Amino acid sequence: MAVDYAVIVVYLAGMLAMGWWGMRRAKSKSEFLVAGRRLGPAMYSGTMAAIVLGGASTIGGVGLGYQYGLSGAWMVFTIGLGLLALSVFFSARIARLKVYTVSEMLDLRYGGRAGIISGVVMWAYTLMLAVTSTIAYATIFDVLFDVNRTVAIILGGTIVVAYSTLGGMWSITLTDMVQFVVKTIGLLLLLLPIAVVKAGGFSEMKAKLPTEYFDPFGIGGETIFTYVLIYTFGMLIGQDIWQRVFTARSDTTARWGGTVAGTYCLVYAIAGAVIGTAAKVMYPNLASADSAFATIVKDELPVGVRGLVLAAALAAVMSTSSGALIACATVANNDIWSRLRGVVGGGGAGDEPHDEVRGNRAFILIMGIAVILIAIALNDVVEALTVAYNLLVGGLLVPIIGGLLWRRGTAAGALSAVCVGGVAVVGLMWHYGILANQPIYYGLLASLVVYVVVSLATPPTDAAVLTAWRERLAGSPARPAFEGRTLAPDPAEPADVLNRRTG
Numbered sequence: 001m002a003v004d005y006a007v008i009v010v011y012l013a014g015m016l017a018m019g020w021w022g023m024r025r026a027k028s029k030s031e032f033l034v035a036g037r038r039l040g041p042a043m044y045s046g047t048m049a050a051i052v053l054g055g056a057s058t059i060g061g062v063g064l065g066y067q068y069g070l071s072g073a074w075m076v077f078t079i080g081l082g083l084l085a086l087s088v089f090f091s092a093r094i095a096r097l098k099v100y101t102v103s104e105m106l107d108l109r110y111g112g113r114a115g116i117i118s119g120v121v122m123w124a125y126t127l128m129l130a131v132t133s134t135i136a137y138a139t140i141f142d143v144l145f146d147v148n149r150t151v152a153i154i155l156g157g158t159i160v161v162a163y164s165t166l167g168g169m170w171s172i173t174l175t176d177m178v179q180f181v182v183k184t185i186g187l188l189l190l191l192l193p194i195a196v197v198k199a200g201g202f203s204e205m206k207a208k209l210p211t212e213y214f215d216p217f218g219i220g221g222e223t224i225f226t227y228v229l230i231y232t233f234g235m236l237i238g239q240d241i242w243q244r245v246f247t248a249r250s251d252t253t254a255r256w257g258g259t260v261a262g263t264y265c266l267v268y269a270i271a272g273a274v275i276g277t278a279a280k281v282m283y284p285n286l287a288s289a290d291s292a293f294a295t296i297v298k299d300e301l302p303v304g305v306r307g308l309v310l311a312a313a314l315a316a317v318m319s320t321s322s323g324a325l326i327a328c329a330t331v332a333n334n335d336i337w338s339r340l341r342g343v344v345g346g347g348g349a350g351d352e353p354h355d356e357v358r359g360n361r362a363f364i365l366i367m368g369i370a371v372i373l374i375a376i377a378l379n380d381v382v383e384a385l386t387v388a389y390n391l392l393v394g395g396l397l398v399p400i401i402g403g404l405l406w407r408r409g410t411a412a413g414a415l416s417a418v419c420v421g422g423v424a425v426v427g428l429m430w431h432y433g434i435l436a437n438q439p440i441y442y443g444l445l446a447s448l449v450v451y452v453v454v455s456l457a458t459p460p461t462d463a464a465v466l467t468a469w470r471e472r473l474a475g476s477p478a479r480p481a482f483e484g485r486t487l488a489p490d491p492a493e494p495a496d497v498l499n500r501r502t503g
Contacts (some may be wrong), residue, residue: 016163129388158372
């Protein structure tokens with residue numbers, strides 16, 4: 001394993017070096033949180049694909065292939081569909097808003113009264129997403145170094161927190177691009193063909209496995225529908241995904257770069273299912289389907305290649321973990337703490353100036369430590385991830401998509417939908433069980449009904465707010481004021497971005 005260890009150590013050292021390099025570029029809030037809004041198509045596509053394809057998509061995707069065959073691709077496939085829908089229908093408008101968080105978008109659309117509640121829901125989602133990604137280090141480092149769970153989580157989590165804290169989105173973007181290349185080589189170009197050959201080829205796989213393993217809908221229609229509700233819709237509204245959209249250089253980059261990333265996800269989904277199906281032929285009696293990935297890598301790959309593929313799995317986990325961490329810290333600082341500080345301190349113009357980069361860096365460090373501690377204490381990854389996505393979709397999908405598509409939606413309707421949807425999902429998970437399908441079905445329906453009814457029963461959104469909203473969506477330099485605050489541009493933004501915002 002010496003060669004494999006060397007590959008992994010070089011990879012981890014490279015991640016820290018990228019963090020140090022990114023620190024030299026992150027001199028403003030815009031640079032630190034959204035990479036200056038200047039990523040081109042190639043880098044945007046690679047980093048977007050890297051963040052959405054994490055440990056669940058890699059290790060979990062192979063596990064679903066082991067358990068269900070080719071239909072095990074549906075979980076990751078619906079993630080790709082969500083990214084495609086976001087890119088084609090919404091990304092250009094989202095990028096033109098020039099905000100930092102989803103809650104800021106809700107403030108702009110509804111007049112500044114939806115932010116802090118939606119921020120709390122989004123913070124809970126991003127926190128749990130970061131925690132579940134961090135827990136996945138235990139599986140990978142156990143295979144690599146045979147270390148216990150706590151040490152593995154601390155080791156992997158510390159590296160991610162270090163480079164994320166140093167350079168913010170620039171560090172994460174650079175590391176994600178490397179991780180995208182490593183995943184492509186390790187999973188698609190190496191593990192996939194080797195696994196198929198070791199299993200005897202597709203003809204041998206069909207001969208040894210039941211026919212349902214090759215039924216594209218074998219996993220069940222209800223399961224596929226639930227995946228669409230949770231993952232496809234979750235891709236449309238997650239802060240971790242939107243924050244990457246905000247990094248795009250232009251509308252075109254956001255639309256076409258995201259489309260390429262979404263298509264890549266579809267290919268990745270099929271590859272994971274095929275690898276899992278091949279593992280079922282070679283190891284038909286594994287105790288856990290999720291161990292299929294580690295088993296086939298450890299037993300079937302040659303020295304050196306094994307290290308690269310394990311680095312690819314590590315890359316998948318680290319990209320999602322770092323993206324969720326910066327999203328969690330951004331929401332905590334910009335949507336919750338800054339608003340609470342404004343309420344407590346008055347939020348007046350006389351407030352002392354503060355270093356926004358330093359403040360956001362501190363929040364990443366604080367949230368990172370919290371994520372590591374929670375990951376050590378928490379055991380059930382699936383339940384934690386289900387709670388996160390149920391809260392996100394049940395509480396925020398309707399007011400966000402409604403705000404983008406329905407002019408008559410109001411702030412009262414949005415707030416009611418967030419509260420009712422969130423409470424309904426939590427209550428139904430308590431009643432039916434966390435992994436049941438009913439909470440997301442009924443919670444989403446309750447949110448939709450309340451949003452429509454309350455919006456129609458309350459006065460329409462102020463015309464000035466809607467006008468400013470439409471101008472912002474169109475890329476106008478208008479900067480609407482709401483709730484006594486003006487969404488001012490970051491003076492340290494690149495000149496071309498600043499000119500577009502200020503005219």
